């Protein structure tokens with residue numbers, strides 16, 4: 600049974616995992632951090648991870664190891680905070696370190712819950728949306744860059760008595776809400792990331808510059824409409840995005856000139872408000888790392904195929920990002936001209 604004393608681990612000492620683990624440890628929870636890099640492990644042990652930004656300034660020492668195989672004991676709760684590309688490998692290594700009742704809370708962007716369920720058993724996987732932002736400036740130096748909440752839920756939408764305990768852990772880092780439709784919450788965030796991350800990665804432009812262009816806005820809107828058509832085929836109720844302000848069902852409704860104009864104005868306003876956002880996918884590519892596209896636009900394409908919904912815009916985006924990852928295409932605004940509008 601999970602309790603507030605439950606032995607806990609966080610896998611991944613990057614922006615999200617490092618901050619979450621440090622704030623739990625500071626509050627006295629029994630948490631062990633798996634860092635992957637010994638330099639980060641040493642730092643977490645002494646003098647501690649240094650946090651700044653929205654969460655205030657802290658230096659927090661905690662139990663830490665470099666590899667999952669070195670965990671000091673089996674865990675009741677594991678927060679998985681690697682990039683989506685690494686989460687399945689981590690889950691395979693984790694299986695022997697879970698107690699009989701042990702659960703894994705997936706903090707990734709995109710949707711990896713079904714695949715995690717195949718490895719760990721669906722009952723052990725808890726979905727979680729990370730609605731706040733953070734950056735790792737260097738190993739052990741972390742900044743919480745924006746406010747926002749965690750949203751937590753049972754991936755089969757079942758009543759789940761474990762959720763309040765898990766919530767009590769996460770609340771040391773950020774306010775946490777329990778949802779009875781976590782897959783719809785995850786999909787809602789996935790839509791935002793699929794649009795913003797991918798277009799930033801392809802063009803190299805920050806959001807403000809991107810969304811000034813009529814063509815980019817049209818692609819952005821087409822991506823969203825494809826994603827909503829796939830959700831409808833999956834019979835998935837998509838929760839509002841943008842901190843609850845964006846009702847996707849209203850957004851995609853209508854094909855007349857007024858509906859089109861309203862969509863463009865809405866998207867343009869997003870670009871003005873969040874002009875400086877440089878997508879994390881673009882940042883990954885610029886560091887020579889892969890993006891999480893398979894778990895974002897790739898998920899829409901895969902589900903589109905399974906449910907018989909055409910997704911040409913998302914397909915073209917996945918193809919282009921793969922080419923950039925492989926080195927056969929440059930990041931340039933010229934790529935935008937090659938994408939279809941619908």
Ligand SMILES: NC(=O)C1=CN([C@@H]2O[C@H](COP(=O)(O)OP(=O)(O)OC[C@H]3O[C@@H](n4cnc5c(N)ncnc54)[C@H](OP(=O)(O)O)[C@@H]3O)[C@@H](O)[C@H]2O)C=CC1
Nearest residue numbers: 611613614615633635681682683685689707708729732733
């Ligand atoms: N940063 C943000 O603002 C937000 C991020 N998210 C999502 O949260 C997830 C984590 O993102 P973020 O914290 O930014 O990513 P980071 O890259 O900062 O952190 C992930 C860390 O996990 C490490 N890692 C990979 N595999 C393992 C392993 N087997 N054991 C231990 N550590 C491992 C990585 O090491 P290495 O790099 O060497 O592989 C890296 O240090 C992503 O899915 C992201 O999309 C969601 C909302 C906001």
Ligand SMILES: CC(C)(CO)C(=O)C(=O)O
Nearest residue numbers: 791792795796878879880
């Ligand atoms: C800032 C935002 C919302 C852009 O999609 C993001 O989550 C990311 O870059 O990963």
